[in-house]
Amino acid sequence: MSPIRQNLQAITATIVASAQESGRQPDAVRLLAVSKTFGPEAVQEAVAAGQRAFGENYLQEGLDKIRALNDAGAPALEWHFIGPIQSNKTRPIAENFAWVHTVEREKIAARLSEQRPAGLPPLQICLQVNISGEASKSGVAPEQVAALAHKVAALPNLTLRGLMAIPEPAVEFEQQRAAFARLRALYEQLRADGLALDTLSMGMSADMRAAIFEGATMVRVGSAIFGARNYNKA
Numbered sequence: 359m360s361p362i363r364q365n366l367q368a369i370t371a372t373i374v375a376s377a378q379e380s381g382r383q384p385d386a387v388r389l390l391a392v393s394k395t396f397g398p399e400a401v402q403e404a405v406a407a408g409q410r411a412f413g414e415n416y417l418q419e420g421l422d423k424i425r426a427l428n429d430a431g432a433p434a435l436e437w438h439f440i441g442p443i444q445s446n447k448t449r450p451i452a453e454n455f456a457w458v459h460t461v462e463r464e465k466i467a468a469r470l471s472e473q474r475p476a477g478l479p480p481l482q483i484c485l486q487v488n489i490s491g492e493a494s495k496s497g498v499a500p501e502q503v504a505a506l507a508h509k510v511a512a513l514p515n516l517t518l519r520g521l522m523a524i525p526e527p528a529v530e531f532e533q534q535r536a537a538f539a540r541l542r543a544l545y546e547q548l549r550a551d552g553l554a555l556d557t558l559s560m561g562m563s564a565d566m567r568a569a570i571f572e573g574a575t576m577v578r579v580g581s582a583i584f585g586a587r588n589y590n591k592a
């Protein structure tokens with residue numbers, strides 16, 4: 359069996375077990391396979407194992423991979439943009455991706471909505487929240503999430519689905535849970551305010567169990583599927 363197929367099976371088993379352990383439905387958590395820095399062959403292997411949703415951080419690399427998979431006759435895949443967004447690069451994102459997890463400014467959201475092609479379904483959006491309050495990290499501040507969420511929800515060609523965060527790395531399970539719990543509280547508050555959200559995009563290779571315990575509905579997993587990344591090769 360290919361290592362990618364084997365890793366996908368192991369991660370799926372972990373997701374199901376973590377969901378059950380925390381009293382959730384086994385199918386409550388979707389797996390987004392983060393393929394950044396890995397070539398189209400690696401994505402093909404994951405597709406052959408049944409994976410359909412992929413996350414990319416770097417625009418040009420993502421576009422090249424989307425084209426390569428199309429050209430190779432892959433089944434319909436769902437591409438998620440999960441990297442930082444430059445405002446002059448919104449059009450190819452709006453044209454080629456199904457989801458964007460990293461919206462943190464109204465201006466970017468407005469451009470994505472304006473540039474979403476008419477024949478496509480609305481672009482599915484998560485707001486990235488700076489949940490650990492680190493000066494260097496991207497994301498909207500927790501106090502500003504509600505205002506941004508209501509503005510984004512009103513844009514015509516976007517569907518606001520929920521929140522995303524990349525907490526400060528923590529080794530301890532309980533410490534990992536604490537950051538995810540803060541994101542979940544913000545999410546529940548927005549839902550209580552009347553926004554129809556269904557997505558908590560949180561948890562990566564090193565902290566997906568803690569994220570699932572705190573209600574993640576989508577985990578974004580890269581290295582545990584594809585192996586260690588070599589950024590020089592990308």
Ligand SMILES: *Cc1c(COP(=O)(O)O)cnc(C)c1O
Nearest residue numbers: 392415440562563578579580581
């Ligand atoms: C790279 C990346 C991931 C995956 O990280 P791993 O630790 O390899 O699982 C998830 N989310 C975002 C936003 C990333 O940039």
